[in-house]
Amino acid sequence: MSSHSLSRIKSSVLRQRDPAWTREFEAILKAYEQAGGRPDVLQTPRVASAVISGNQVLAVNQVEGVNIEAEELEHGIRARITVAPGTKVDYPVHLCFGMIAAEGLQEIISEFEIGEGAEVGFLAHCTFPNAVDLKHVMDAHIHVGPGATMRYSEGHYHGPHGGIEVLPTTHAQVDEGGRLESEFSLAHGRAGRLEIQFEVDVAARGVVELVAKAYGSAEDEIKVNEVVRLNGEGARGLTKTRVAVRDQATSEVYTTAEGNAPGAVGHMDCTEIVRGEAMARNVPVVVVRNDRARVTHEAAIGSVSKKELETLMARGLGEEEAVDIIIRGMLG
Amino acid sequence: MLRVEDVWVQRPGAEVLRGVNLTVRRGEVHALLGLNGSGKTSLALTLMGCSGYEPGRGRVFFDGRDITDLPVTERARLGLTLAWQEPARFEGLPVADYLALGMKRPSRERIEEALKAVALSPLAYLGRTVNSALSGGERKRIELAAVYAMQPRLAILDEPDSGIDVLGIEDIMALIRRMADEGTSVLLITHRDEMAEAADTASLMCGGTIINTGTPAEVREYFARRCRPHENLLGSQPWGEEAGGTYQRVVAEGMRDE
Numbered sequence: 207m208s209s210h211s212l213s214r215i216k217s218s219v220l221r222q223r224d225p226a227w228t229r230e231f232e233a234i235l236k237a238y239e240q241a242g243g244r245p246d247v248l249q250t251p252r253v254a255s256a257v258i259s260g261n262q263v264l265a266v267n268q269v270e271g272v273n274i275e276a277e278e279l280e281h282g283i284r285a286r287i288t289v290a291p292g293t294k295v296d297y298p299v300h301l302c303f304g305m306i307a308a309e310g311l312q313e314i315i316s317e318f319e320i321g322e323g324a325e326v327g328f329l330a331h332c333t334f335p336n337a338v339d340l341k342h343v344m345d346a347h348i349h350v351g352p353g354a355t356m357r358y359s360e361g362h363y364h365g366p367h368g369g370i371e372v373l374p375t376t377h378a379q380v381d382e383g384g385r386l387e388s389e390f391s392l393a394h395g396r397a398g399r400l401e402i403q404f405e406v407d408v409a410a411r412g413v414v415e416l417v418a419k420a421y422g423s424a425e426d427e428i429k430v431n432e433v434v435r436l437n438g439e440g441a442r443g444l445t446k447t448r449v450a451v452r453d454q455a456t457s458e459v460y461t462t463a464e465g466n467a468p469g470a471v472g473h474m475d476c477t478e479i480v481r482g483e484a485m486a487r488n489v490p491v492v493v494v495r496n497d498r499a500r501v502t503h504e505a506a507i508g509s510v511s512k513k514e515l516e517t518l519m520a521r522g523l524g525e526e527e528a529v530d531i532i533i534r535g536m537l538g
Numbered sequence: 539m540l541r542v543e544d545v546w547v548q549r550p551g552a553e554v555l556r557g558v559n560l561t562v563r564r565g566e567v568h569a570l571l572g573l574n575g576s577g578k579t580s581l582a583l584t585l586m587g588c589s590g591y592e593p594g595r596g597r598v599f600f601d602g603r604d605i606t607d608l609p610v611t612e613r614a615r616l617g618l619t620l621a622w623q624e625p626a627r628f629e630g631l632p633v634a635d636y637l638a639l640g641m642k643r644p645s646r647e648r649i650e651e652a653l654k655a656v657a658l659s660p661l662a663y664l665g666r667t668v669n670s671a672l673s674g675g676e677r678k679r680i681e682l683a684a685v686y687a688m689q690p691r692l693a694i695l696d697e698p699d700s701g702i703d704v705l706g707i708e709d710i711m712a713l714i715r716r717m718a719d720e721g722t723s724v725l726l727i728t729h730r731d732e733m734a735e736a737a738d739t740a741s742l743m744c745g746g747t748i749i750n751t752g753t754p755a756e757v758r759e760y761f762a763r764r765c766r767p768h769e770n771l772l773g774s775q776p777w778g779e780e781a782g783g784t785y786q787r788v789v790a791e792g793m794r795d796e
Contacts, residue, residue, distance in 0.1 A: 514626040516588050519610040520619050521640030521688060531639070535630035535667070 227264065233306045234259040237333040241363030241394070247300050255300040258283050260312055272299060272326070282313030282343070291321030291351065298327035298357075308338040308369075315345050318358075320384075322351040330360040337370035337398070348378035348386065350412075355385040364395030368424055375403040380412040382438060389417040393537040397426040397455070404431070410438030410467070419448045419537040422455035422484070433462045436470035436499065443472040447488075450533040452481035462491040465499025474503040479510055479533055539564045539723050540585070540618075540692055545596030547584050554580040556746040558596070562692065567714060567724040569734040569754055571761060572743030578727045579623055581743070582696045585725075586620040587613050600692070614640070617691030621698060623727075625681035628668040633680060636668045640688035652687035655716060656680070657709040674701040682713060692723045699733050711736045731758055 234257060235245040248255045248265065254272040257265040263276040263283055271293030276285045289295065305312050320326060334340055350356050364370055372392070380386045392400060397420055408414050414434060422428045428451065434443040449457040457480075463472035478486035490503040510532050518528035540562040547555040554577050562568045572578050584591040585598060587610045598606045605613055619640065628636060637652050638644035650660040656679040666672065668680060678701045685693050698710050707730070714724055714736050726737055734740055740757035742750040750760045 511626065512589065513622070514628060516586070516610050517622060517626045518639060520586055520614050521684065522611060522614040522619075523639060524611050525609075531631065531635075532628065535628050538630045 230259050230262065230306070231257070231264050234264065234302060234304050234333070237304050237306060237335045237363070238302045238331050240335060241304075241331040241333040242361055243300070243302060243329075243331040243333075248302060253297045253300055254295070255302070256285065257302045258285075258304070258314070260305050260307065260310065269295065269297075271295065271324070274299075279313065279315070281311045282315065284315040286317045286319070288319040289321055289324045289326045289354075289356075291323055291354075293321065293324045293326070295324075295326040298329040298359075301328060301330040302333070303330065303342075304333035304335075305340060305342070306336060307340070308336045308367075309340055311341045311343070313343045313345070316347070318346065318348045318356065320348075320350045320354040320356045322381075323353045324351065325355045327357040328359065330358070331363070332360060332372075333363045334370055335363065335365040335395075336367075337365055338367050339369045341371045342373070344374040344376075346374070346376040346378075348376060350378070350380045350384040350386045352381040353383040354381070355387075357387045359389045360391070362390075362392040362394070364392070364398060366395060368396035368398050368426060370396070370398035372398065372400045373403075374401075376405070378404070378406040378414070380406060380408045380414055382409045383411045384409070385413045387415045387417075390419065391538065392420040393534065396424065397422040397428055399427045401427075401429045402431065405433045405435075406443075407435045407437055408441040408443055411440045412438060413441070414443045415446070416444070417446045417448075420450075420457070421533060421537055422449070422451040422457060424453050424455060426451070426455040428455070428457045430457075430459045430461070432460070433464075434472060435464045435466060436472050436501075437464075437466045438470070439467045440469040441467060442470070445474045445476075447474075447476040447478075448536050448538075449477075449486065450479040450481070450537065451484035451486055453484060454482070455484045457484070457486040459486075459488045460491070461489075461503070462493065463501045463503070464493040464495065465501045466493075466495045468496055468498035470496065470499040470501075472499075472501040474501075474505075476503075476505040476507075477536065478505075478507040479536065480507060481509065481529065539566075539601060540725070541599040542581075542585070543597045543599070545581075545584060545593045545598065547580060547591055548594050549580070549590065554746055555584060555593070558743075558746070558748055560741060560748055560751075562723055562725050563739075564723055565718065565721065566739060567718050567726055567737040569737035569740040569757070570725060570727045570743060571729070571734060571740060571757060573729075576743040577746040578743050579696055580746070582620055582623075582694045582725075582727060585694055586610055586618065614690075618694070619685055619688055619690040619692075620694040621681050621685045621696060623696040623700060624674075625677045626668075627677070631668050632664075633666050633668055634664050636680065637684050637687045640684060640690075642689070648687055652683040653680075655686050655713050656683045657706065658683065675703060675706065678702055679706075679709075682710070686713060686717060689720070690722055692725065693717060694725045694727070696727045697729065698726070699728060699730055707732065734758060 254269045255267045271290040273288045451457045461474045476488045488505045492501045542560040545558040637649045734754040740754040
């Protein structure tokens, strides 16, 4: 454990005596719970975790083999999370990001270093329950070492106002035999303006799975840009996108998969549901640079299946309620 | 309970129902027999009020109330429901939630009871979703469990035996008897003689209309004696939607001539 992260933990412990800290901590935990998180887990010693509100690091807990360093910036934080080679982390690392304020900017600059052969999961909840004019920017760099596995799941809760911009950008490198699974979900509250950028390079026998799910309404704008480069022999990649838009919301999904080596296999799977005056677009780009690589894609854009809808209506559900259940099921 | 009076339905390129008259009484299991393409599923979708199956002529009454123009939801809320021949897939919808949807008072006990009623283990299925990871037969059973859990007044079961293994037929017949015992009337669409045996009454559909009604034995005998000989008229003509149309007309006209 670095001296820097130790001092950070000490400072967050010291802050617990501060009433302002207590108020902020309780508020963010309440929002975290609304977003589907379990606040008690954040206070469990055997679970590594970090709680970030605005630009404050409210709490950090580390477990053996997992090092979390966090530094406060003017409008956010910079974090470096390392998992020691060979470490198998029993419980997912819990991350809570959010802002209770209605307005402002939160920048999360993060770096994940997963050592050779390590296995770790992350469960991130991002909560902005009162957002009216708020921007949440994430800039992440991920390195999954040889034979290592990283599973990252991020869920968002945004409240009803829609005055939020969420701009996560990720650059990832998966080394030989490594595995990266990433899931982003924004299905509660208004999406606002969401723009996901994800680029990943995959070495030999590496695996990457990117899942993005979002639900837009009113004038929400959803844009997903993903690029998967399968550079090593036998590398595999999957992008799975599920977006539902209604009212005047828009959804644009741009995915690129490159098969650049023998035996590389990539697949892009996009489903978008459109209701009302909403608009959805899917642009898959397939690039193959080796005659033994294979990249495929499938896309379906349209309304809710009539059969699914009428099946639920035959159980007594109204049409809107049935549509909502189908969409929420799809978005998981 | 259900009365269908001279119902005609036109679909693009075909008149799928041509003057259907049918009565299902309270507490009755009524089997609807007929060959592929004879209009059985079209009648089921019409009775449920599905879009594209609005009658151009005729009326449908449920408990004396004219439901011809009611949407699917309102029919369901009156106690009418349908188990589809090919059940829908619902990505991400848990089995337990799916079963609870139509229940008046959802409870874990009732959900488990419904799964057991179709010979599925609650332990094995409650954690799963109604998606394509389930086999066709599993989805079929879950569809039937959902209908059973709903405790409808009239359940239309469209070929509940299709996609079910041979041993499972007994389970489905037991479910139908159980539903009837618990007060649900059943309109049972089937091709199988042994399934029709579970019924109190039966009707035979041909060429988009009902050409015979009676006990299951009478209707089966009528079907065997009067319909099957006409198969020879087809020679090597394939069966199917289009070819079936020709065949059904032959059969139906033959019947009417009698």
